[in-house]
Amino acid sequence: MDKFTVYYHLQCSGQEANQLARRIAVEQTVEMPEHLVTDPWIKDNIIGDIVSVTEIGPNCFEFQAQYHADITVYQLPQFLNLLFGNISMLTGIKLAQIEFPPQFLDQFQGPRLGVEGLRKQSGVLDRPLIATALKPLGSAPETLAEICYQFALGGMDIIKDDHSLSNQSFCTFKDRVSACMQAIRKAESETGKKTLYYPNVSGSVELLGGQIEQAIEFGAAGVVLHPFIMGLDLARHLIDRYAGQLSFMAHPSMSGALTQNSHGIDAAITLGTILRLTGFDISIFPHFGGRFPFSEEGCLDISAKCREKLSRLKPVFPAPAGGMNVQNIKKEAHVYGADVILLIGGSLYDLSPDLKANARWFSESLQ
């Protein structure tokens, strides 16, 4: 009998904890008053098992639950529905940890490249990869292409579109990707150094396949997707469909609704484990001490979940971003170890008006 073991952290009094645990076990499964469930098979196999409820802090309890894996139909949507669907509408419940049955993980291909594959793709075998973003929104394709060119000349390993660059009339997807790939090729021919370009794909469902195919056609290394806007299973579907032709970078836009401290799903599970199941090769998340309220411990948890052993699934490349300081990068980056993509956007533009020199500074700062 395959089961998930799930740990929820409950913010409540000692009197409420057992009651809330029982309520979760029922709400997430049979969703009806428990005394009405008379079928012994349903009682034994469908209602969540309450393994334990343990005090772990002041008004904080860990509820260890188990769910029968068959409930999830071994697919992401029903997996999310079972673990957090209805209780998302309560408060003070944090999904803190998941232990997966192997048969569930077997259904997912995970990252096709992951850390090792991306190292091969980029040619960078032994140090953190350095990445930046094309911005600002509103720039014409040729402006972004010139920025792209300068950054590539300066030695960036990865250049991605800002996540707001979509298919706006003032900068269409096709014109941008075409111009930026030309810039990348020109720089590569001058320096011999490889740079991977990731255009941002955020169109409506009817347009996603076409945008990804254009990215492939123009020779992009990968694409940026927004799994917390498009839906995790749609991202998984696109990755299954196009893997082998490019790699996939997840942007955390809208994930913050899920990863709030008091209620939701732990950020490391969300931006590590779940994105790994989905098949992303790279997970962008906010670096601590930057513009977003993420702690050093939280960021190390995310990068650990990206890279820990998880059945046969390859590791995801963690990509801390969002306010990392290039002038202190060696010290800041040290905590993540070598298998990390350091993504510096705004502050790389701020070093000097010479973007090529800024990229070179970034690259040399790590040595």
Add this chain to the structure above:
Amino acid sequence: MDKFTVYYHLQCSGQEANQLARRIAVEQTVEMPEHLVTDPWIKDNIIGDIVSVTEIGPNCFEFQAQYHADITVYQLPQFLNLLFGNISMLTGIKLAQIEFPPQFLDQFQGPRLGVEGLRKQSGVLDRPLIATALKPLGSAPETLAEICYQFALGGMDIIKDDHSLSNQSFCTFKDRVSACMQAIRKAESETGKKTLYYPNVSGSVELLGGQIEQAIEFGAAGVVLHPFIMGLDLARHLIDRYAGQLSFMAHPSMSGALTQNSHGIDAAITLGTILRLTGFDISIFPHFGGRFPFSEEGCLDISAKCREKLSRLKPVFPAPAGGMNVQNIKKEAHVYGADVILLIGGSLYDLSPDLKANARWFSESLQ
């Protein structure tokens, strides 16, 4: 120049409010230090406008922002990204209200049936519709079909699958929908009373079209989708593709991550306005005083957003659920007016073991 006007409620001190407003205007658009944005067109048209920042309570400020509609490419994913994408990863920001430019709304077809269309489909013209759910998860198709039959005999207008019923090995989608539709037809032939059945569609992306087509083939009135799991734009896509053949009910599973009180998107916008843009005919949300911490005011806001004038978009049928008490239903339902679907699940099973009599009691309680 088409613009969105967006109201964010900020939980912060007076000193921080203006700074946070500026930060949002920049974070959601150019995403780089503002002094680096030198292009006057980008400064004027891309960075969000700060219309006002007004104190509305203790440590609570309303920030009225405006964004250029072209940034959204007039599509849901980039619309969500612009309004709340990155700032979802901050805390204490609530998207409280949106005023849409007409050209944005023009891109969306909205509910095809809505209140009036569903009234025609159900034959119930002048009173609230009554609805219930098939449960518990774990039941065999024939068990659910028998429950369905009893509820239909008792006069239910709408019967939906519980949102956990997917395509589990112990109760496949096809067997369930086939058995329940037979039950519905048998009851209809005996009573002459029409009952609309909504199977729950929650498969992985590759399976969604096939499941919806099976529902159509078996003659279901509509389907239940989970837009906050599958992604709003995928729901919109499916509705655009299959509208005219069935109607669409939104389940709020996972929406609670967005609609927390302190940070997120207002529940009425989420479960009213946004689902309406997406094209749902029915929006299920937690009734106040039930199992979920929603207030009476909050629920009336949701139902108001479902039904208020919004360009040419038809109203969505609000469907409060989740702990509504059938024994006090007339009083509880009164607040919503007639254009409401009263969805009672668990407590309808709890009245007595005679489900047909329970349904009849529910129906007669409203008279």
